[in-house]
Amino acid sequence: MKRLEVRNMTKTYDEGSSTITALNNVSMEVDAGEIVAIIGPSGSGKSTLLSAVGALLQPSSGSVIVNGKKIETLKEKELAKFRLNEIGFILQTSNLIPYLNVLDQLLLVKKMAGKVSSADQQFAKQLLADLGLEKKLKKFPNELSGGERQRVAIARAFMNDSSVILADEPTASLDSKRAFEVVQLISNEVKKRKKAAIMVTHDERMLTYCDRVYRMEDGVLTLQS
Amino acid sequence: MFLALKEIKHAKLRYSMITMIIVLIAWLTFILSGLGNGLSTLSAASIKNLDAHYLVYEEGSGSKFSKSLISASLKEKIDAQSEVEDSALFGSAMAAVSKKGIDEKTDIALLGIEPGSFIEPKVIEGKKLDKNIQNGVLANKTLQDKGYAIGDEIKVDSSTIVLKIVGFVENETYNHLPVLFSTVEQWRAYQFAAPGANNGIEDVVNAIAIQAPNLDAENFSEKIGGIETATKSQAINGMPGYMEENGTIVMMLVFLVAISAFVIAVFFYVLTIQKTQQFGVMKAIGAKNSFITKAIVSQVFVISLVGILVGVVLTYLTALVFPEDMPFNLDPTLVVLYGFALLLISVLSSFVCVRQVSKVDPLTALGRVE
Ligand SMILES: Nc1ncnc2c1ncn2[C@@H]1O[C@H](COP(=O)(O)OP(=O)(O)O)[C@@H](O)[C@H]1O
Ligand SMILES: [Mg+2]
Numbered sequence: 001m002k003r004l005e006v007r008n009m010t011k012t013y014d015e016g017s018s019t020i021t022a023l024n025n026v027s028m029e030v031d032a033g034e035i036v037a038i039i040g041p042s043g044s045g046k047s048t049l050l051s052a053v054g055a056l057l058q059p060s061s062g063s064v065i066v067n068g069k070k071i072e073t074l075k076e077k078e079l080a081k082f083r084l085n086e087i088g089f090i091l092q093t094s095n096l097i098p099y100l101n102v103l104d105q106l107l108l109v110k111k112m113a114g115k116v117s118s119a120d121q122q123f124a125k126q127l128l129a130d131l132g133l134e135k136k137l138k139k140f141p142n143e144l145s146g147g148e149r150q151r152v153a154i155a156r157a158f159m160n161d162s163s164v165i166l167a168d169e170p171t172a173s174l175d176s177k178r179a180f181e182v183v184q185l186i187s188n189e190v191k192k193r194k195k196a197a198i199m200v201t202h203d204e205r206m207l208t209y210c211d212r213v214y215r216m217e218d219g220v221l222t223l224q225s
Numbered sequence: 226m227f228l229a230l231k232e233i234k235h236a237k238l239r240y241s242m243i244t245m246i247i248v249l250i251a252w253l254t255f256i257l258s259g260l261g262n263g264l265s266t267l268s269a270a271s272i273k274n275l276d277a278h279y280l281v282y283e284e285g286s287g288s289k290f291s292k293s294l295i296s297a298s299l300k301e302k303i304d305a306q307s308e309v310e311d312s313a314l315f316g317s318a319m320a321a322v323s324k325k326g327i328d329e330k331t332d333i334a335l336l337g338i339e340p341g342s343f344i345e346p347k348v349i350e351g352k353k354l355d356k357n358i359q360n361g362v363l364a365n366k367t368l369q370d371k372g373y374a375i376g377d378e379i380k381v382d383s384s385t386i387v388l389k390i391v392g393f394v395e396n397e398t399y400n401h402l403p404v405l406f407s408t409v410e411q412w413r414a415y416q417f418a419a420p421g422a423n424n425g426i427e428d429v430v431n432a433i434a435i436q437a438p439n440l441d442a443e444n445f446s447e448k449i450g451g452i453e454t455a456t457k458s459q460a461i462n463g464m465p466g467y468m469e470e471n472g473t474i475v476m477m478l479v480f481l482v483a484i485s486a487f488v489i490a491v492f493f494y495v496l497t498i499q500k501t502q503q504f505g506v507m508k509a510i511g512a513k514n515s516f517i518t519k520a521i522v523s524q525v526f527v528i529s530l531v532g533i534l535v536g537v538v539l540t541y542l543t544a545l546v547f548p549e550d551m552p553f554n555l556d557p558t559l560v561v562l563y564g565f566a567l568l569l570i571s572v573l574s575s576f577v578c579v580r581q582v583s584k585v586d587p588l589t590a591l592g593r594v595e
Binding site: 051 | 232
């Protein structure tokens with residue numbers, strides 16, 4: 001059993017008279033400790049795929065299977081729980097909570113699940129140290145550089161110790177030196193913590209850190225290497 | 226609470242301004258209710274102070290002292306009823322008084338009572354009424370500010386009567402006027418000086434106050450005959466202008482609270498709308514609606530509670546600097562009541578925002594540009 005499977009997924013949008021096929025019979029697999037990349041032109045359906053895997057939107061047909069469980073069988077309440085426990089989303093930099101300091105950004109994830117234990121505190125500090133942020137624990141997002149913010153977002157995605165890590169263009173707002181660092185960090189953490197990760201990227205230079213590369217074109221996903 | 230407090234701490238200016246709005250609304254509400262309460266006290270304090278359960282009026286008077294004339298001889302018949310524990314004669318009149326050395330006349334209410342009866346108010350200075358001092362009166366304390374003192378002989382306008390202050394009482398107003406309590410006989414001498422003014426009734430009074438905790442008013446009126454029996458609160462409502470005045474005040478407060486509710490709701494709504502993106506992020510990383518709801522509601526609760534408490538403090542401070550004769554009477558139960566009402570309104574209005582939250586699509590978190 002693979003950690004993550006996508007089976008024959010199709011997603012269409014009705015736009016008045018015409019329908020847009022954002023995803024066309026997409027299938028893929030990612031195992032624990034693997035990081036795969038998805039590249040492709042803008043508007044080809046990469047974000048749509050990631051959203052569907054992350055249970056943020058419902059595909060028109062097909063399944064997402066995490067740890068052998070089909071997520072389309074989950075109810076609304078269970079979906080929130082699924083996102084909390086099984087998915088780590090690395091969002092864009094602007095998506096930190098502006099009034100929480102770096103440490104609290106991570107602890108928020110635990111708060112959502114209930115109480116924050118001292119073990120959680122330790123884990124959060126450990127993660128932030130891994131990402132070179134041990135000196136920034138009390139800083140607010142507006143006091144951090146773009147690269148630092150993105151590293152916080154990465155740490156947050158790992159905080160709930162989920163099975164799957166999803167990253168949508170995590171390097172979009174960074175210069176290439178920072179971008180390399182960030183992708184390398186993601187890759188390291190994925191290997192170390194045995195996650196199944198999908199990273200969408202524009203930047204072909206980042207692919208060296210990935211185990212496999214898929215290409216998305218007009219909603220059709222093909223394995224490239 | 227975690228999110229709520231962190232956010233308040235981080236955006237102190239914004240939240241202190243919102244708190245300020247609540248403070249101002251609370252302040253205004255409390256001041257108005259204090260003034261309203263003061264005004265209604267002024268119009269009927271002496272009747273509110275009566276230690277009686279019921280008042281007996283002339284039949285057809287509609288519980289109005291000014292329209293009621295009955296004979297004091299009814300008292301015997303009333304006292305003979307088994308439910309009645311005690312009864313006391315009562316008469317009211319409006320007058321103006323003056324004394325040597327003071328140019329200005331002062332409007333007062335002259336209330337006739339029996340010395341030693343249960344409706345005689347507590348004297349705070351001087352002596353009680355005395356049957357043997359026929360022209361002795363108890364005056365409301367506020368007359369001291371006008372220059373009246375114990376032992377003063379005061380002249381009653383448009384009569385030859387001269388009264389003598391034997392003691393002072395407090396919080397005794399009737400028809401917005403300070404009260405002079407005299408004996409029933411003295412009151413009669415003033416009120417019915419003109420022949421025939423008493424409608425030919427012997428020993429006339431306006432009403433008889435009775436102490437009777439378990440009385441069937443209707444039955445009682447029938448048994449005695451020629452009277453109607455009103456509860457104390459009916460008697461208060463029968464005071465001239467009392468209902469109208471109270472109605473105005475209540476309307477003002479109702480509008481104030483209703484409009485405040487709207488203003489508060491709009492503020493919190495705008496605040497919530499601004500945070501749509503954040504809520505999307507939280508949902509994307511696994512927040513349930515209830516988690517975000519709790520954050521919003523607890524934040525509104527904290528802000529409102531602080532705002533209302535500051536409003537209460539401000540109100541009491543303002544009361545200190547109000548002039549002495551301002552009819553301001555802050556009833557602690559009213560403060561608590563209005564405080565809770567405002568708190569409830571704020572919290573309920575935050576639930577409007579909560580509906581908005583449940584509509585936020587976590588997809589907004591991906592920040593896709595359409
Ligand atoms: N909510 C939507 N309504 C209609 N069309 C949409 C919606 N979301 C995405 N699409 C369309 O689906 C296609 C794929 O979009 P997306 O997954 O964002 O592409 P990418 O991330 O590869 O740039 C695009 O043509 C886009 O216009
Ligand atoms: Mg995209």
